Amino acid sequence: MQISDLPYPDPGVPDARTGPRFLLWLGRGQLGGQARSLAWGLLHFGGVAGLPYAVGLGVDAVVRRDGGGLLRVGALLLLLAIAISLGDAMLHRTAVTNWITAAARVQQLLARKTAELGSALTRRVAAGEVVAVSTGDVEKIGWFVEAVSRFLAAALTVAAICVGLLFYAPAIGVVVAVGVPVLALSVLPLLPRATRRADVQREKAGKATELASDTVAGLRVLRGIGGEELFLGRYREASQEVRRAAVHSARMWALIAAVQVLLPGALMITVVWYGAVLVTDEQLAVGELVAAFSAVATMLYPLRHFQEIAMAYSFSRPSAARAARVLSLTRTGEAVPAGAGTTGAAAAPAPGGDLYDPETGVLAPAGAFTAVVCGDPDLAGRLAERLGGHPTDSAGAARSALLGGVALDELALDTARELVLVQDKDPVLLSGTLRELFDVPASGSVTPRAALEAAQCDDVLDALLQSAPDGVRDPMDARITERGRSLSGGQRQRLALARSLVTDPEVLVLDEPTSAVDSHTEARIADGIAALRSGRTTVVLASSPLLLDRADRVVLVHEGRALPAGTHRELLHGEPRYRAVVTRETDEEQRRAGIGLAGPAEELTGIEESA
Structure with a gap:
C-alpha cells in the first residue's frame, strides 16, 4: 500500500477485543510495508555497524604501512556511506508510509463506525473521547506501527555488532555482549510508572477536550446568559491539570532518557579502560581497541530505538484500547467478535408494516x-x-423497534436506513450549496421544491440569495456556511426538515422538528408535513398542540410506558396527565382542577401490546 493508494477500498474488520490485539491486527495488515522498512533499516544500520570495523582495518593498515589495504578501506567506507545514506532515506520514506497508512486505516474504521452508529455513538462514548481517538490517538497508534520495523532493524544490528566483536576481538567482545542486554533492559522497571503517568495525562486531556467541545457547541447560549467566563474558568482549571500531569509524566521520561545516556557512557568507559589494559598486556591490538570503542559508540544510535519503541508502545497501548472500545460498539450494543462481518442479517420486512x-x-x-x-x-x-434501530444503552439490554415484526437492529444497516430515517433535535447542516444539501439518497417522489415549501423555507431561500455572490440567481446554488451558522436556529431547523422530507423514507421519525419556529410557521409546517407524508408512516415526538392537532393519533408515554392512544382533542379532554404535559399546567392549577399527575394505578392499564 502506497500513500497514493489511500484511502483503502475496504479497511477491513478489525480485531477490537483489546488494544494489543488491535495493534497486532494493524501490523498484520501492513506486513509488506513492514518488510520493506525492515530491509531498508538493515541496510542503514548495517552500514552504521560496519563503520567501526572499517575504522579498525584502516588503523591496522596505517600501523602496517599497507597502502593497498588503506585504499581498500577507503573504498569500503565509500560503500558504507552510500548504504547509510540510501538506507536512511528509504527507511524514513517507508516508515512514514507505514505511519500514514496505519493512521488512515484507523480513521476510516472510526468514520465507518461513526456512520454506522450515528448519534447513538455519543450516548455510549463521551464526545471528548471520540475526538481524542480520532485525532491524537490515531497518531500515536501510527507511531507504534511505524516504529516496529525500525526497532527490529536496530535490534538485529545491535546483535550483529555484539556477535562481530566476539569474533573480531573476543576479549573485549565479551564485555560488550554482557553490557548491551543490561542497557536494553535497564528502562523496563521504569516503564510501568511512566505508563501510568502518561495514562493520567491522557485522561485529563480527554476531559479537557470534552469540556472545550461542549463549551464551543453552547457558546451562543453561554454568551446569552453571561456564562462564558464561568466555563472559561473551568476550562482554564482543566488545562492546568493537564499541564501538571504532563510535567509529572515528562519527569519520568526524562529519567528514562538519563538512564539511556548514563549506562551507555559507563559501558564506553569500561570498554576503554579494559581495552587499554589488554593493549598494555599485548592481548589486544590497537586497531581492535579502536574498532571496539567505535562499535560501542556507534551502538548508541540503534540503542535509541529501544527507548523509542518502549515509549511508542506505552503511548499507543491506551490509545489502541480506546480505539478498540469505540470500534467494538455495534448497533445492538454488543462487542464485535474478531473477524465478524455483516452476514446473517434478517430479511427486510414487507412494505406497509407497523x-x-x-x-x-x-x-x-x-x-x-x-x-x-x-x-x-x-x-x-x-x-x-x-x-431508528439503535438500542440506546451500553449493555445492549434495550431492544430496537420492530417494523413489520422485524427488529431493525437485525437488518443490514443500509436496509434499515432505507426504511427508517430519524431526524434528531439538533440536525447538522454541512457547508456547501443548497443543491448539495439535498443531494441525499431519496426515493425521488418528493422534489426539493416541494420539501422546501412544506417546511416553510421561503424566507430561508431569500436570506441565502441575499448573502450569495453576484450572479447567483437560483437559491439552490447559494452556499450554506459551516453548520449553517449564518442562519437562525429556526431557519436551520426548517432546512434540515426539508432535507428529511426529500428522502421520503417508508418511516420518518422527527424529534421536535419545530421547536425553534413561531406558532404561525409551526401550524403551516404541520399542515405541510401531513400533506406531503400522506399515506406514509410518520412519527413526530413533540408536545406542541399545533403539531399534535394535525396527527392522526397521539400517544402519551407516561413513566416509560405508552398509554392508550387517541386524537389530540380526545386526550386533552379525557386524559389529565396528557393535559398536564401539553398545556404545561402548574401544580397549583392541577390541584384546583383536581388533577393528580400520577393518577390512579388503574389508569395505567390498557397499554398497547400488539406489534
Missing part, C-alpha cells in the same frame, strides 16, 4: 401520522434512537 417499540409499547400504524408526547426529553431522545 412500527412498534417494545420498550414503551408505542405503536405507529403504517401510513398514519402518529405523534408521541413524552414529558421527559431524554426519554424522547432514546425512543427516537430505538425507532
Whole structure:
C-alpha cells in the first residue's frame, strides 16, 4: 500500500477485543510495508555497524604501512556511506508510509463506525473521547506501527555488532555482549510508572477536550446568559491539570532518557579502560581497541530505538484500547467478535408494516401520522434512537423497534436506513450549496421544491440569495456556511426538515422538528408535513398542540410506558396527565382542577401490546 493508494477500498474488520490485539491486527495488515522498512533499516544500520570495523582495518593498515589495504578501506567506507545514506532515506520514506497508512486505516474504521452508529455513538462514548481517538490517538497508534520495523532493524544490528566483536576481538567482545542486554533492559522497571503517568495525562486531556467541545457547541447560549467566563474558568482549571500531569509524566521520561545516556557512557568507559589494559598486556591490538570503542559508540544510535519503541508502545497501548472500545460498539450494543462481518442479517420486512417499540409499547400504524408526547426529553431522545434501530444503552439490554415484526437492529444497516430515517433535535447542516444539501439518497417522489415549501423555507431561500455572490440567481446554488451558522436556529431547523422530507423514507421519525419556529410557521409546517407524508408512516415526538392537532393519533408515554392512544382533542379532554404535559399546567392549577399527575394505578392499564 502506497500513500497514493489511500484511502483503502475496504479497511477491513478489525480485531477490537483489546488494544494489543488491535495493534497486532494493524501490523498484520501492513506486513509488506513492514518488510520493506525492515530491509531498508538493515541496510542503514548495517552500514552504521560496519563503520567501526572499517575504522579498525584502516588503523591496522596505517600501523602496517599497507597502502593497498588503506585504499581498500577507503573504498569500503565509500560503500558504507552510500548504504547509510540510501538506507536512511528509504527507511524514513517507508516508515512514514507505514505511519500514514496505519493512521488512515484507523480513521476510516472510526468514520465507518461513526456512520454506522450515528448519534447513538455519543450516548455510549463521551464526545471528548471520540475526538481524542480520532485525532491524537490515531497518531500515536501510527507511531507504534511505524516504529516496529525500525526497532527490529536496530535490534538485529545491535546483535550483529555484539556477535562481530566476539569474533573480531573476543576479549573485549565479551564485555560488550554482557553490557548491551543490561542497557536494553535497564528502562523496563521504569516503564510501568511512566505508563501510568502518561495514562493520567491522557485522561485529563480527554476531559479537557470534552469540556472545550461542549463549551464551543453552547457558546451562543453561554454568551446569552453571561456564562462564558464561568466555563472559561473551568476550562482554564482543566488545562492546568493537564499541564501538571504532563510535567509529572515528562519527569519520568526524562529519567528514562538519563538512564539511556548514563549506562551507555559507563559501558564506553569500561570498554576503554579494559581495552587499554589488554593493549598494555599485548592481548589486544590497537586497531581492535579502536574498532571496539567505535562499535560501542556507534551502538548508541540503534540503542535509541529501544527507548523509542518502549515509549511508542506505552503511548499507543491506551490509545489502541480506546480505539478498540469505540470500534467494538455495534448497533445492538454488543462487542464485535474478531473477524465478524455483516452476514446473517434478517430479511427486510414487507412494505406497509407497523412500527412498534417494545420498550414503551408505542405503536405507529403504517401510513398514519402518529405523534408521541413524552414529558421527559431524554426519554424522547432514546425512543427516537430505538425507532431508528439503535438500542440506546451500553449493555445492549434495550431492544430496537420492530417494523413489520422485524427488529431493525437485525437488518443490514443500509436496509434499515432505507426504511427508517430519524431526524434528531439538533440536525447538522454541512457547508456547501443548497443543491448539495439535498443531494441525499431519496426515493425521488418528493422534489426539493416541494420539501422546501412544506417546511416553510421561503424566507430561508431569500436570506441565502441575499448573502450569495453576484450572479447567483437560483437559491439552490447559494452556499450554506459551516453548520449553517449564518442562519437562525429556526431557519436551520426548517432546512434540515426539508432535507428529511426529500428522502421520503417508508418511516420518518422527527424529534421536535419545530421547536425553534413561531406558532404561525409551526401550524403551516404541520399542515405541510401531513400533506406531503400522506399515506406514509410518520412519527413526530413533540408536545406542541399545533403539531399534535394535525396527527392522526397521539400517544402519551407516561413513566416509560405508552398509554392508550387517541386524537389530540380526545386526550386533552379525557386524559389529565396528557393535559398536564401539553398545556404545561402548574401544580397549583392541577390541584384546583383536581388533577393528580400520577393518577390512579388503574389508569395505567390498557397499554398497547400488539406489534
